[in-house]
Amino acid sequence: MNFVFLLLGANLGSPLKQLELAQKLLIENIGALQSESAVYESEAWGVEEQPKFLNKVISLGTRFDPHETLAICQKIEDTLGRVRKEKWGARIIDIDILYYNSEVLDEPFLKIPHPYLHLRKFTLIPLVEIAPQEVHPILKQTNEELLHLCSDPLQVNKI
Template sequence: MKLNSAYLLLGANLGNPAQQLHSALSEIEIQIGKIQERSSVYESAAWGLVEQPAFLNQVLRVDTTLSAIELLRSCQQIENKLGRVREIKWGARIIDIDILYFNRDVIDEVDLNIPHPYISERNFTLIPLVEIAPNYIHPILNQSNSELLETCSDQSSVSQPYE
């Protein structure tokens, strides 16, 4: 069975965000695969829809036997299990799990875009991603995560690691 490497972004800003991230980590290990690396947890200002509480964010690298679409379904199942309700795009949420990268694949489907289309535009994604994968090359933009962070125009605040 082929082992795939995926980078996931976790985010939460409702309820007890730190506990939600912890619960998501446990479910990811059960349903998706072994977490190989994890960034620090960062507190970041909301992006997109800014009138909401700050988020806690973390990036993981996970080894999984799941295909990309199976990974998406598992992420959504975990979100649902932890109480995620999808109402407003970029709105407040109990938990959000985004697939940033899957191997070095480029996937452009109705329900799945990999690499994640907003990686290069979001500090809250790039800062934890650079912590664990600074030299990973974006398969479309052909720049490392570090290079993407250097040229990111996002001005929203991302704090030092939150513990």
């Protein structure tokens, strides 16, 4: 059994509903839910002139490899109406692979662990909630340590 940590985010439409539906589809199509964080609200990161985001992190057990997992995530994003216009822009749903077991992949369309994981509080705070001692396979620090070192100034609030 493989374990994947996913970040779910949305700031268009009905973000809370989008997160719930995405999680349901991920469980149905990828594998059993192992853990889930609360939902957090944060200012947008990267492109700041847009609505606030809702985010959460889930962990699933899966039989799929990282490439299959990514393909399923992208299909779910498409099913839910995601349109890819601008990097870090507003979106109806976003599903990012944060970790896949302790694997490291650096390919043009798949980077694991997520390359911005350690730089964003809206990722680290929910991740620490469910996996504080998980070790980043490149940086060799726990999620809790990464959060402590993170200089991201944006507020992240549990809703």
